[in-house]
Amino acid sequence: MKAIKDLYKAVGLPICLLIGFFIFIAVFGKYLSPYDPNAQNLLKASQTFGAEHWFGTDNLGRDTLSRLIAGARTTLFGVTLVLLMAGTVGMLIGTISGYFGGWIDEILMRIIDFGLSVPSLVVALAIVGVFGPDFWNMIIALAIAWVPIYARLTRGVVAAAVNQPYIESLRVLGASRTRIIVKHLTPAALGSVLIYASADAGVLALNIANLSFLGLGVQPPQAEWGQMLVAALPYLEEAPRLVILPGLSLTVMVIGFNLLGEAIALAKNPRPMSKRRLFQRRREFLKEIAA
């Protein structure tokens, strides 16, 4: 509980509100959206902003606002799934690698090195290409592409913890290998993994959009921002709002995640004090004394 409180203090209200807003929309979107996001109505196609359809309609007469809301749901659902999968598998590999060491560690880390040295989108694109474009294939592909980061992260924490006195004493006390791994090493790594994941969510959201934009992720008619944008691209001249709105939604969401990640990183390991900050701090200190 205290950890959450500290986190909230470090992140600040505006960022929490921003991310909370998107999560709220994603969860309760079904009740909020004025129309069915996939319902077509050609009689009301290509309307601009108006009272009936607030953000207008697309070329098939689908309500843009409803589709934007559904897009938030798709993106956040995808991000959560990928993070869960990649986090679990990555932690498993990292723990094995860090705990056993030796040649297992050597081989696993070489493979992880490769995964880290090649951009994730390239790996994900190749995997989707082999298994076919589809929402679930995209999720699995991204999860595979994201495993190395979490494996590396976990391995670092576990390898550092394994030789600590408290693990040593557990072994002396007769704790089994499974008990040490599950009850003591995994929780130690879980913190770093969760923190990294919160910062990583933005990058993932961008990549889901990238793949969907290329027609290799979320398939129409399911609403997703990248896919909405590519569908609207031919009408850029007549209806730029159909391109701008999904792009803007995605940008704002990713800004939220990135600010969150930055705030957490700053709280975890504050920047060395620059001269300017030093002066500022000194002034505050003087004010405190004067008061």
Next chain:
Amino acid sequence: MLRIALNRAMSALVLVVIASVFSFILVAAFPGNVAALIAELRGGFVSQAVVDKVAEEYRLHDPLLYRYGYWVADVMHGDLGKSLRTGEEVSKAIEKRLEPTLVMIAGGGIVMLVVGLVLSFCGAMWPGGVIDRFIRMLAVVNISIPKFFLAAMLIYAFGVMMNLLPTFGFRGPSSWILPSIAIGLVPGALLSRVARVSLEETMSRPFVITAMSKGFGRRRILFRDALPNIVPVVLTAFGMNLAFMIQSAIVIEPIFAWQGIGAYFVDAARFRDLPVLQSCLLLFSVLFIIVNLVVDLLVMVVDPLQRRAMRG
């Protein structure tokens, strides 16, 4: 020095080998009957005899290890197989499509360097000023903006509204401008931040205070004294971002309808063109590994501190 460089090259070589294994396994793991798929793509009546013939041709009955060996030997000879869709030789197609991608990455590199250095030096000239704060804000916004959205907005602003620049196709230098900006702007903002932070750090070192007390102006100190100090950091960041541009090209090329290798990769993924997919994955991985290696070696040569640390 040489030993460390060789060591670095060796580990890059190991990565290349793993890349080749990965590229191979991925296609070998194709769900379903590859031979049947190929036979189907070739058109005509698909019978068991045809499927068997295809399997024979692609050596699909051989053990995996043998197939990997054959494949590596072929790749070494520059034979990447033929596209399943068009029947074109993959190596020839890649050769033809290399030019647009290289132009885009070169243009993006220039944009990145200009944007990054100009912004960071302006920020360092007037620390805490409007530009300084603007850079900080811009960096967050810029890493959050989807590349395809940025490209679409550039097309809208310069192509549709002002009607200044061509937005479609690879036709001469004027059509190179928008893609270069689209691919280079985000890395430029990242670079500006890296350069700005290391400039700030350099400007708080004692030798800068000495120079100030000698009465030199801020501009002179920035360019004559601080600039050489941030070169290794900027070079590393530049190289890393340049490598990542190879990835961005995948998304940007289709928007501007450029026939580069990024677009080739996407097409292959769309149509399950296995040999092309395999070759592209290998090509991108190897390119990425090589760029990173070259940057590491360059920094080794440029940075006197690293050189001294290695000698000692």
